[in-house]
Amino acid sequence: MKIKLTDNRFGKVYELEYTRNSVRSMEGMGFSLSEIQKKPVTMVPLLFKGAFIAHHKFVNEEVVNSLFDSVSDKDKLYSTLIEMYKEPMEALFNDETGDEAKNVTWEQE
Amino acid sequence: MGAGVNTPAPQRISLAKQFEDSCPFYMAIGMTYEEYWNGPPELAKYYRESYKVKRDMDNQKLWLQGLYFYTALCDVSPVLNAFAKSGTKPIEYIKRPIDLDEKHAQKTKEENEKEKMNAIKDKMMAFMNVHNDKIKKKKGSDTDAGD
Numbered sequence: 716m717k718i719k720l721t722d723n724r725f726g727k728v729y730e731l732e733y734t735r736n737s738v739r740s741m742e743g744m745g746f747s748l749s750e751i752q753k754k755p756v757t758m759v760p761l762l763f764k765g766a767f768i769a770h771h772k773f774v775n776e777e778v779v780n781s782l783f784d785s786v787s788d789k790d791k792l793y794s795t796l797i798e799m800y801k802e803p804m805e806a807l808f809n810d811e812t813g814d815e816a817k818n819v820t821w822e823q824e
Numbered sequence: 825m826g827a828g829v830n831t832p833a834p835q836r837i838s839l840a841k842q843f844e845d846s847c848p849f850y851m852a853i854g855m856t857y858e859e860y861w862n863g864p865p866e867l868a869k870y871y872r873e874s875y876k877v878k879r880d881m882d883n884q885k886l887w888l889q890g891l892y893f894y895t896a897l898c899d900v901s902p903v904l905n906a907f908a909k910s911g912t913k914p915i916e917y918i919k920r921p922i923d924l925d926e927k928h929a930q931k932t933k934e935e936n937e938k939e940k941m942n943a944i945k946d947k948m949m950a951f952m953n954v955h956n957d958k959i960k961k962k963k964g965s966d967t968d969a970g971d
Contacts, residue, residue, distance in 0.1 A: 736861040739840040769862065803865035804839055807846055810872075 716799045718766070718792075722782060729774070729782070731766035731796075735803045741765035748800060762796050891922065 718731040733741075746761040763783050767774050786792060843861075850860050850868055853875040859867055899915040902908055923929035 732864075734862050734865060735843045739843060739861075742838060742840045803843070803868075806865040806867075806869045807843070 716795075716802055718795060718799070720782065720786070722785075724785075729767065730770045731799075732769045733766060733800050733803055734769045735807075737765050737768040738800070738803050740768050748797070751797070759793060762793070762800065766796055766799070888922070888924075 716732070720729040720731055721727075722729070741761060744761055744765070746758060746765060748758075751758040751762070760780070760783055764776070764779050767779055847857070847860055850871060851857060853871055855868065855871045896917060899917050901914075902912050903914045905912070920932075923932055
């Protein structure tokens with residue numbers, strides 16, 4: 716899963732994605748998905764910044780911060796980024812495919 | 825004291841460590857280092873699926889090889905019997921490889937049956953020709969005797 720982020724101010728387009736290397740680098744920077752609710756102020760910007768590692772590694776941190784401040788529909792973006800962040804891990808460890816995944820379902824009562 | 829008081833806090837799982845641990849396996853099944861670390865994440869899933877397919881194919885090959893060995897042993901078994909009569913010969917080994925394509929196998933089966941039918945037909949024709957010749961000869965000798 717990728718996100719196309721368009722900066723209309725400067726006419727630039729960024730492709731946001733997490734690879735296993737991004738996840739490894741983000742862990743090195745102190746990011747932890749399990750702590751995102753405890754420390755949102757620290758973790759959310761890191762999550763956003765980490766999405767640039769795969770395709771825009773050398774983008775200036777100030778530019779990333781500016782994009783982070785200006786981006787629209789932040790809540791939806793963060794939840795999408797969280798889903799994207801899980802992808803490298805799920806692709807390795809989640810063996811459920813097709814009908815197998817539908818064999819066990821759950822719902823909230 | 826509650827049951828969970830002395831339970832140690834769950835250790836934080838390092839994804840980087842898990843990725844590093846899994847890397848050799850994925851490289852062993854054909855994924856490059858670059859693909860593993862910097863490629864699209866879902867690529868690993870397809871490599872894993874393709875590995876399963878390859879493993880199944882290898883298993884099929886080995887099974888088939890076992891079947892050929894078994895067939896060969898069965899064919900030669902009459903000779904291996906210690907109490908076999910002198911002059912016992914092994915059964916001829918299958919002429920063609922076992923057909924794995926179902927449609928093709930059906931076609932081959934039909935062709936074999938047709939061949940058998942043709943052989944029977946040829947024998948019948950040969951028998952009829954011999955019989956007709958005999959009748960002709962008999963008729964000829966009868967007419968000669970009548971003259």
